Amino acid sequence: MTLKDDEDEALLKIFLEEAKDLLDAISAALQAWATDLAKHEPVLDLKRDLHTLKGGARMVGQPLLSSLAHELESFCDLHLSGHFTDSKAAYDLIFLAYDRMSAMIEALVKRGNLPAIDDLLEKLKDPASVEVAKIIEKNPENTEDKAKTESAPEVIRIKSELLEKLNNLSIENNIVRVNLGHHVDKLKMNLNESIRLIRSLHEKLSVHFKEEELRVTSEVLGLSEIHKTLTQNYTNVEALLSQQSRISLELQERLIDTRMVSFASIIPRLSRISRQVAAEVNKKIDFTVVQAEGEVDRNLIDHVVPSLEHLLRNAIDHGIESEARRAILNKPLAGKISIRFFRMGNDACMEISDDGSGINLEAVRRKAIKLGLLSEETVCSDEEIIRFIFEPGFSTRDEVSEISGRGVGMDVVNTVIKALGGNLSIETNLGKGTRFTIRLPFTTSMNRALLVTVQSQTFGILLSNVASIVLLSVKQIKEALNKQQPIVYNKKEYHLKYLGGVLGIQERPLISSTKESLPVLFFNFVDYNAALLVDSLAGSQEVVVQTLGPQFKLMDVFSGATLLADGRVLVILDAYAITARTRRKMEETVEQDHVVKKQPVVLVVDDSITIRTVTKNFLERHKYTIMTAKDGLDALGKVEEQVPDIILLDLEMPRMDGFEFAEKFKSNPKFSRIPIVMITFCTGDEEKKRAKDLNIEKFINKPYREPELLDTLDFLLDRDK
Amino acid sequence: MNPFQTLLDIERNCRENAFKIPRQMTAERDWLGIAFKSSGFNFISPMASVSEVLRWPAVTELPSAQHWFKGTANLRGKILPMTDLQAFVTDKPHRTKASSRVLVVNIDGDAYGFVVEQVIGIERFFSEEMKPVPLQEPIDDYLPFLEGAFEREGAPWMMISFNAIVQSAKFYHLLSLKAEAL
Numbered sequence: 001m002t003l004k005d006d007e008d009e010a011l012l013k014i015f016l017e018e019a020k021d022l023l024d025a026i027s028a029a030l031q032a033w034a035t036d037l038a039k040h041e042p043v044l045d046l047k048r049d050l051h052t053l054k055g056g057a058r059m060v061g062q063p064l065l066s067s068l069a070h071e072l073e074s075f076c077d078l079h080l081s082g083h084f085t086d087s088k089a090a091y092d093l094i095f096l097a098y099d100r101m102s103a104m105i106e107a108l109v110k111r112g113n114l115p116a117i118d119d120l121l122e123k124l125k126d127p128a129s130v131e132v133a134k135i136i137e138k139n140p141e142n143t144e145d146k147a148k149t150e151s152a153p154e155v156i157r158i159k160s161e162l163l164e165k166l167n168n169l170s171i172e173n174n175i176v177r178v179n180l181g182h183h184v185d186k187l188k189m190n191l192n193e194s195i196r197l198i199r200s201l202h203e204k205l206s207v208h209f210k211e212e213e214l215r216v217t218s219e220v221l222g223l224s225e226i227h228k229t230l231t232q233n234y235t236n237v238e239a240l241l242s243q244q245s246r247i248s249l250e251l252q253e254r255l256i257d258t259r260m261v262s263f264a265s266i267i268p269r270l271s272r273i274s275r276q277v278a279a280e281v282n283k284k285i286d287f288t289v290v291q292a293e294g295e296v297d298r299n300l301i302d303h304v305v306p307s308l309e310h311l312l313r314n315a316i317d318h319g320i321e322s323e324a325r326r327a328i329l330n331k332p333l334a335g336k337i338s339i340r341f342f343r344m345g346n347d348a349c350m351e352i353s354d355d356g357s358g359i360n361l362e363a364v365r366r367k368a369i370k371l372g373l374l375s376e377e378t379v380c381s382d383e384e385i386i387r388f389i390f391e392p393g394f395s396t397r398d399e400v401s402e403i404s405g406r407g408v409g410m411d412v413v414n415t416v417i418k419a420l421g422g423n424l425s426i427e428t429n430l431g432k433g434t435r436f437t438i439r440l441p442f443t444t445s446m447n448r449a450l451l452v453t454v455q456s457q458t459f460g461i462l463l464s465n466v467a468s469i470v471l472l473s474v475k476q477i478k479e480a481l482n483k484q485q486p487i488v489y490n491k492k493e494y495h496l497k498y499l500g501g502v503l504g505i506q507e508r509p510l511i512s513s514t515k516e517s518l519p520v521l522f523f524n525f526v527d528y529n530a531a532l533l534v535d536s537l538a539g540s541q542e543v544v545v546q547t548l549g550p551q552f553k554l555m556d557v558f559s560g561a562t563l564l565a566d567g568r569v570l571v572i573l574d575a576y577a578i579t580a581r582t583r584r585k586m587e588e589t590v591e592q593d594h595v596v597k598k599q600p601v602v603l604v605v606d607d608s609i610t611i612r613t614v615t616k617n618f619l620e621r622h623k624y625t626i627m628t629a630k631d632g633l634d635a636l637g638k639v640e641e642q643v644p645d646i647i648l649l650d651l652e653m654p655r656m657d658g659f660e661f662a663e664k665f666k667s668n669p670k671f672s673r674i675p676i677v678m679i680t681f682c683t684g685d686e687e688k689k690r691a692k693d694l695n696i697e698k699f700i701n702k703p704y705r706e707p708e709l710l711d712t713l714d715f716l717l718d719r720d721k
Numbered sequence: 722m723n724p725f726q727t728l729l730d731i732e733r734n735c736r737e738n739a740f741k742i743p744r745q746m747t748a749e750r751d752w753l754g755i756a757f758k759s760s761g762f763n764f765i766s767p768m769a770s771v772s773e774v775l776r777w778p779a780v781t782e783l784p785s786a787q788h789w790f791k792g793t794a795n796l797r798g799k800i801l802p803m804t805d806l807q808a809f810v811t812d813k814p815h816r817t818k819a820s821s822r823v824l825v826v827n828i829d830g831d832a833y834g835f836v837v838e839q840v841i842g843i844e845r846f847f848s849e850e851m852k853p854v855p856l857q858e859p860i861d862d863y864l865p866f867l868e869g870a871f872e873r874e875g876a877p878w879m880m881i882s883f884n885a886i887v888q889s890a891k892f893y894h895l896l897s898l899k900a901e902a903l
Contacts (some may be wrong), residue, residue, distance in 0.1 A: 172798030457784065503784035505895070548793065549831050551802050551887075555895050558783070561793055561800045569781040569793045569800055641788065641814045 008060070010268040012108070015060045018052075019105045025049045026098055030091075037087040040080060046094070047076040053101075057274075065104050068117050071124040072097050093123060127480060158258075160298075169253045170545050174248050175563055177241070182566075184241060188234055191227070198224050263341035263348075266305055267292055273309055274337055277316045284323060284334035285316060292341045296348045300440055303420055304350070307413040311352045311436050312337070314410075319356030319434055331355065331433070354436035359428040361385045367394065386426050390414040418576060422464070423524075439464070449545075449562065449572060451538035452521070454500040457668040458538055458570060460562060462545075465575035467524040469537070471517040477533060478718070481508070487520075487531055494522055494531035502532075502578055503557070507600065507645065508718055510673040523575055530579035545572055591656035597627045600717050603644035605635040605661065606679075607653040615648065622710060632656025636664060639671060646716055648709075649696075651680035651687065662694045675716040679704050737856040752871070755824065756841040756878065759807045760859050761880045764837075765844060765871070766824070769880070770883055772832070774840050775823040787897045788814045791836055796825065803834035809886070811862045826883040833887060846878065853880060865889070 026049050033042035050073045057066035072094060084090045103115050107404075152705075202220045271287055278285040320335030327333065340351040361382055368374040368388045388394055391408050417424045422440035449460035450469070470489065477496065479485065486493040500506035511518065521532045543562035548571075552558060559574035602624045604615045609630075616626040627644055629635035631653040647665070651658040658678060665671050675697040680687070683701050691699050698712050722730075754765035755774070778794040781801060786792075789808035794801045803823060808815040822840040826833050852872040854860065860867075860879065866889075868880040886892055 168798060175795075175798060546800050548800055549802055549833075551833070551893060551895065555786075557785070561781075562798075563795050563798065567795050568779055569795050571781060571783060571793070580829045603880070637816075640816065 007268045007271050010265065011272070012060050013138040014268070015062075016057045016105065016109055018056055019108075022049050022053045022056075023098075023102055023105060026053075026101075030095055030098060033091060037091060037095070043076050043080055045705055047073055047080075049556070052077065057522075060231060062108070064114055064117060065101070065108075068097065068101060068104070068120065071102075075124045089090055090273045093120075096120065097124065135584060148667045163255070163258055166254075167259075167544075170248070170252045170255050171563070174252060175567055177245055177248055179567060181241060181245070184234070184237055188238075191230055191234055195224070195227050195231075198638060207348050259298050261298050261301055262295050263350075264291075264292045264302075266301060266308070267339070269305070270308060270312055270339060273314060274312055277313050280324075281317055283320055285320065286332070286334040286336045288336065288338045290338050290340040292339070294341070294343045296341075296349070296440075297596060300348070300420060303416060304438065304440065305629040307416050307438070308350060308352065310410075311414050311438075312447065315352055315354040315356065315434070315436075319358075348440045350438040350440075355433040356492060358432055358434050359386065359389070359426070360430065361428075364388050386428065389426075411589065425577075448540055449543040449570070450521070450540045451570070452499065452519075452534040453536050453538055454498075454503065454534055457505065459499075460543060460570045460572040461575050462559075462572065463540055465523060466521050466524045470520050470522065472533075473517050473519045474511055475519070477509075477518055478511075481533070489522060489531070492529050494529045496520065496531045496533055497579070498533045499578070500535070505643070506673075509535065510675070511718070521575075523579055532575075543570070543572070546693045599623050600645040600713075601625045601627060601642065603629060603635060603638060603647045605629045605632065605647060605653070605658070607631055608648040608650075611650070618706060618709075619713075624713070632658065632661030632664075633698060636660055639665065643671070646672065647674065647711060649676050649678050650702075651682055659690055659694060662691075662696055666695050677709075677712055677716070679709075752846045752880075754844060754845040754846070754880070755822065757822070758838040759839065760811060760863075761838070762860060763841065763876060764863075764881045765846070765878050765882060766826075766881050768843065769825055771824045772827050773825045775825060775834070777821055778823065779819060783895075785897055786895050790895050791817070791834075793835065794823075796834075799832060799836045801825065801832055803836055804886075804892070805836040806886075807838065808892070810866065811859050824883075826886055826887075828887050833883070835883060835886075844878070846873070847869060852877065 015630075016201070026046055029042045029045040029049065033039060033046070037221060050069045054066045054069035057063075057069060075090070075094065078084070079087070079090045097120050100115060100117055100120055104117075107114050126148060192703060198220060200525065202224070205220060259627065265531070267289055274285055274287045315333070315337055320337070321329065321331070323333050326335065336355040338351075338353050340349075340353075342349050342351075364385050365388075368385070368391075369376055371391075371394065373388060374380065387698055391411060394410070414424055417438055417440065420440055422438060425437045425439070426434065428434040431633075448463040450463050450466060451458055451460055453459075468489070472487070476487070480487050480496040481498065484495075486495050488494075498507075500509060500510050509518070519534055519537050521534065523530045523532070541564075545560040545562055547560050548555075548558055556577040557574055558571055559577075561571045562570050562572060564570050602619055604619075604626060605613055605628075606612050606615070607630055612628045612630070627638055627642060629638045633656040635647070635649075636656070638644075649658045649662065656664075658680070662676055663676075663679075672695075677698040677700060678691055678696050679700045679702050681702045683699065688699055698717055700712065734792040752765075753768050755768060755771045756763060756765045757766070760807055775794075775796075778796075778801075780792040780794050782792040783790065789812070790804045791805050794803055798898075801823075804816065805815055807813075818838065820839040821836055823834045823836055824840070826835060850871040850873055852870055854864065854867050854870040855877050860877070863879060863881065866881055866883075866885045868882050870880060872877040
């Protein structure tokens with residue numbers, strides 16, 4: 001079969017699906033009409049469905065079907081205009097035609113010969129006959145029921161919400177199963193412990209009791225029997241659980257399969273559009289499918305198809321030159337449009353390329369200047385210039401055509417793709433052509449997420465967004481953060497930001513001296529590159545992303561959440577929004593250099609109001625934000641309200657002393673990395689040792705010397721002077 | 722008088738003099754709700770609005786969120802956002818206690834969790850107990866979300882509307898000021 005045949009076949013299948021629905025609708029309209037032949041509404045419904053059917057039949061090259069639908073449509077019009085006195089006769093004729101039409105569709109499904117319709121067409125065209133003629137239905141030979149038995153696999157329709165629900169139930173089921181597994185493991189531990197106790201009890205009893213009292217020990221033996229049974233039960237449960245685990249996982253996979261459609265299924269539609277557009281703009285197009293492998297989530301394809309169509313229209317209308325121009329350029333007369341669908345890692349990639357004129361970057365630049373998006377003097381890289389075509393209302397075309405050039409679209413395409421968690425990239429070569437590549441996460445429901453931690457909090461980032469993960473040396477990181485210099489990786493520049501700072505958890509990373517390197521994630525988005533520093537990586541896993549609900553509509557940094565195997569909620573960060581935030585912030589900093597940097601927050605814990613006030617005033621003069629607490633207990637409450645960057649702690653205080661506070665504070669993983677400076681009169685070796693044991697970062701004598709305190713704060717906060 | 726006649730007499734007497742069962746008596750006039758405490762005061766919400774009451778679940782906190790947003794929890798496979806009622810309404814930080822409970826409220830198909838100080842149980846009120854909402858601190862803060870109040874034994878019981886809370890603009894401003902400044 002040639003590609004053309006393949007396409008036609010695929011289109012026919014789509015049409016037949018639709019035709020079945022339309023026949024159902026026509027049948028319903030006929031039934032409604034039969035209840036009251038004077039009613040017009042059912043006939044109007046009928047007409048509309050016939051019209052749709054006619055269009056579809058024409059599209060797939062079924063002239064008989066389309067002319068029957070056409071004549072029926074006209075016949076309905078006649079009836080509506082009050083042409084027939086005998087509505088019953090008109091109804092009967094339409095009903096007969098409906099039957100024949102069903103037979104035709106049936107025949108098309110089985111790829112058999114179509115029944116003849118000449119008799120019907122004649123009657124429909126000659127309405128006068130309706131009033132008198134008794135129509136005799138001929139049963140067409142070739143639509144016999146015998147073909148019914150040889151059938152394609154049965155297909156049923158299910159509402160997508162139901163599938164979604166089943167999918168969610170299955171996920172829930174898996175979570176419960178994992179929990180059950182944990183409990184069964186605990187059960188085993190306890191069983192082992194109990195047998196140990198029974199044995200030891202038995203030994204002790206046999207030593208201490210005389211022969212006649214061994215009755216007791218026999219009861220212990222009974223216990224041991226019960227234990228054996230329990231162990232046997234446990235083994236059975238474990239085996240069943242592992243079997244169930246296999247089944248559940250398979251169920252989950254199958255359910256995911258139900259959401260998948262093959263890439264190839266959208267090719268007929270794209271091919272048809274390319275033919276249409278080519279005809280409209282009078283260009284010859286050589287439409288090639290280079291590769292169309294794999295399947296993709298149905299939701300995804302529904303959302304992305306309009307964007308693909310837009311890119312395709314653009315390529316033919318803008319990209320490909322006119323035939324005359326191509327002749328001068330010595331290019332083949334037919335412009336080449338290639339489509340390629342493939343999988344790359346966890347991404348579904350869709351590529352549309354043309355061998356046309358490419359994007360004239362100079363024209364884009366001039367247009368950007370004209371629109372005031374760029375000043376004459378600004379020096380931009382090619383990549384930066386290409387980004388302008390994503391600006392709303394941006395088109396370099398002088399005249400507007402029906403096909404494209406209205407400047408609506410590219411920005412919409414870009415937004416849609418971003419919303420789906422993907423990105424769009426453009427490569428263009430002046431005179432040689434342009435390639436648009438859309439990368440999307442493979443399914444909208446199942447994704448692979450990278451688990452990252454910041455200050456003991458774990459977040460997910462979809463792996464599909466991450467270009468690379470690199471361990472960078474602490475020295476390099478400190479330099480990039482302190483001097484705000486971009487990191488060069490793979491010949492590209494990335495501005496580094498710390499995730500804790502972006503999320504407002506902790507401005508600066510607390511890098512322990514034993515660390516030599518830290519993980520940095522690199523992102524390449526269409527319009528910018530970004531690098532994100534995290535404290536550590538905690539592996540990756542398949543996740544089903546759920547939305548966080550309407551309350552989060554203003555929080556763009558969280559793209560959703562998922563449930564971990566232990567039932568906890570893992571929040572998924574939107575890499576694009578997160579890095580955009582850092583970018584905005586960076587741009588603002590660059591623009592307004594005088595703007596005060598965010599001040600570190602110092603919590604001063606001391607029972608003396610004088611010391612609290614003096615320290616507060618002193619540190620505020622040195623650009624610190626101060627919180628105070630009057631003892632350890634008070635401080636524990638304060639840190640819950642706002643997490644400080646560092647704590648200055650007195651030792652002797654009422655209610656809860658400094659050591660007690662430090663112990664409680666440092667044992668909370670949320671706070672363990674926040675430095676504590678102990679300021680006290682008691683600087684004995686014992687206290688110093690205790691402070692060291694509690695991981696208290698620094699010990700200063702009271703009363704402190706101001707420069708010493710400032711140096712300590714600077715050092716521990718890694719603060720730029 | 723035969724014994725059967727006597728029995729019939731007794732039945733008639735009973736029917737005439739019996740108290741009506743409470744349901745028939747009060748169907749039109751009573752009001753049934755989940756009662757709970759917030760800011761030390763008694764509140765009630767219509768039975769139908771609260772779908773369940775949870776103990777404190779495992780919560781994932783969100784960075785940059787307002788102090789009144791406690792985080793998200795797993796409600797049988799669904800993500801439940803949790804708002805501390807007192808902190809949300811009074812705008813003062815409030816810590817959850819052991820007695821705190823989460824009321825799960827379903828609005829337009831979405832579930833929201835509201836953390837309250839303590840759940841008292843189901844309470845029935847009668848229309849004659851209805852009183853204007855007392856104007857005093859900190860009840861004033863709750864006013865935009867109140868639909869009325871009852872008074873019983875001298876104490877007010879405020880009818881709160883979670884719907885009004887979910888419809889308020891503040892409910893969607895999850896980002897803390899500190900985070901916005903970033």
